[in-house]
Amino acid sequence: MDYPLGVDIxxxxxxxxxxxxxxxxFCTDSMVRASFFLLVSFIAVGVIMMLLAAVYxxxxxxxxxxxxxxxxxxxxxxxxMNPAGLNPMMMVHQHRLSIGAGVAAFVVLGGVALLADFPxxxxxxxxxxxxxxxxxxxxDSMLIFESAGVxxxxxxxxxxxxxxxxxxxxxxxxxxxxxxxEPGGEPAGxxxxxxxxxxxxxxx
Amino acid sequence: xTLVTLLLLAAALIGIGLYGALSQQSFxxxxxxxxxxxxxxxxxxxxxxALSGAGAPEGQLLTIVVMAVMAIEMAMxxxxxxAVFRTNQADMTEALSGLKH
Numbered sequence: 195m196d197y198p199l200g201v202d203i204x205x206x207x208x209x210x211x212x213x214x215x216x217x218x219x220f221c222t223d224s225m226v227r228a229s230f231f232l233l234v235s236f237i238a239v240g241v242i243m244m245l246l247a248a249v250y251x252x253x254x255x256x257x258x259x260x261x262x263x264x265x266x267x268x269x270x271x272x273x274x275m276n277p278a279g280l281n282p283m284m285m286v287h288q289h290r291l292s293i294g295a296g297v298a299a300f301v302v303l304g305g306v307a308l309l310a311d312f313p314x315x316x317x318x319x320x321x322x323x324x325x326x327x328x329x330x331x332x333x334d335s336m337l338i339f340e341s342a343g344v345x346x347x348x349x350x351x352x353x354x355x356x357x358x359x360x361x362x363x364x365x366x367x368x369x370x371x372x373x374x375x376e377p378g379g380e381p382a383g384x385x386x387x388x389x390x391x392x393x394x395x396x397x398x
Numbered sequence: 399x400t401l402v403t404l405l406l407l408a409a410a411l412i413g414i415g416l417y418g419a420l421s422q423q424s425f426x427x428x429x430x431x432x433x434x435x436x437x438x439x440x441x442x443x444x445x446x447x448a449l450s451g452a453g454a455p456e457g458q459l460l461t462i463v464v465m466a467v468m469a470i471e472m473a474m475x476x477x478x479x480x481a482v483f484r485t486n487q488a489d490m491t492e493a494l495s496g497l498k499h
Contacts, residue, residue: 197399205399209407216414216434220422232430235411239441242407245399246448251440251461258465262472269426269476273483285423287492296417300409307405314401315452323458330455331462338459342466349470356477359484 201245208245212238225270233263247317250324404445411438423490425482429475436468 197205215234222228240255286292317323331339411434418431440461447457482488 202399205403209403212407213410213414216411216437219430219434220414220418220427225424225427228427228430232433235434236437239411239437242399242404242441243444246404246444248444248448248458248461251444251458251465254462254465255440258469262469265472265476266426266430269479273426273479285427285490286421287423289421292417292421295420296413298413299416300413303409303412304406307402307409312401312446312450315450317448317453321453323453326453326455327458327462330459335456335459338463342463346466346469349473353473353477356474357480 197245205242205245208238208242211235212242226267229263229266229270232266233259236263247321247323250327401445401449404449405442408438408442408445411435411441423492425475425479425491428491429472432471432475433468436464436471440464 212235215231215238218231219228219235222231236255236259240252240259242252243255244252415431415434415436415438418434419428420431422428422431443457443461443464447453447461451457482494488494
């Protein structure tokens with residue numbers, strides 16, 4: 195299938211943007227910026243999907259990733275010691291092995307792309323992609339679609355159980371210590387040990 | 399924009415994502431690597447759907463399923479980060495050396 199020149203140029207620019215921003219995710223100092231670079235990479239891929247006529251998927255990608263990366267940036271600020279990138283950051287382990295694995299994955303998959311003989315069957319002329327997706331999701335593949343929904347619900351329940359502060363047998367933080375204000379220092383913000391005060395737990 | 403160039407782009411994203419997932423010490427950065435790999439997978443699925451699959455609707459459905467997987471991965475990942483942080487005060491993979499706190 196031949197695309198007009200404008201589409202080809204747009205694809206080239208978006209592809210470069212997607213790869214460069216994906217690479218910048220792992221070599222920027224600021225973790226918040228890293229999540230925004232990831233967002234840029236996802237949006238570039240979403241636009242490429244729209245160029246390929248998968249309009250619904252491209253737009254769904256925008257919505258989903260915009261929210262997801264905001265959540266990710268929030269988590270970065272909450273949990274990481276260096277969210278703003280004020281210090282140089284290179285937190286990696288097994289670096290050479292990882293680079294090797296990444297390059298090997300690219301070479302193998304790229305080799306498949308270059309050498310394999312995929313059938314050329316472009317989209318039929320009168321196809322309405324969104325309509326066909328909707329009819330598939332609520333028609334033949336409804337079971338798959340609904341299963342995905344049930345799995346998402348299960349995930350929500352599991353996530354609340356994992357992350358909830360209060361478990362069935364007491365607080366989730368019981369027995370753990372808050373981090374010190376300096377490395378190896380006293381735990382910060384520990385509640386004072388309560389003496390008496392009617393907080394004894396009795397078994398009835 | 400041909401199938402080969404699209405698949406090469408997908409391969410590049412998967413390769414970078416694999417590098418990130420294997421090399422990063424921080425949990426959230428590690429998850430970003432996984433997300434990038436899924437990004438490449440979705441792009442490859444849409445490329446096959448549009449250029450090699452004659453617009454079979456299952457191709458788009460596959461991408462929707464991968465999107466659901468991505469949402470599940472993010473939610474479970476963040477919940478595990480919260481749970482690990484509560485018990486171990488850890489935000490690095492190295493800090494986890496045992497299953498019991």
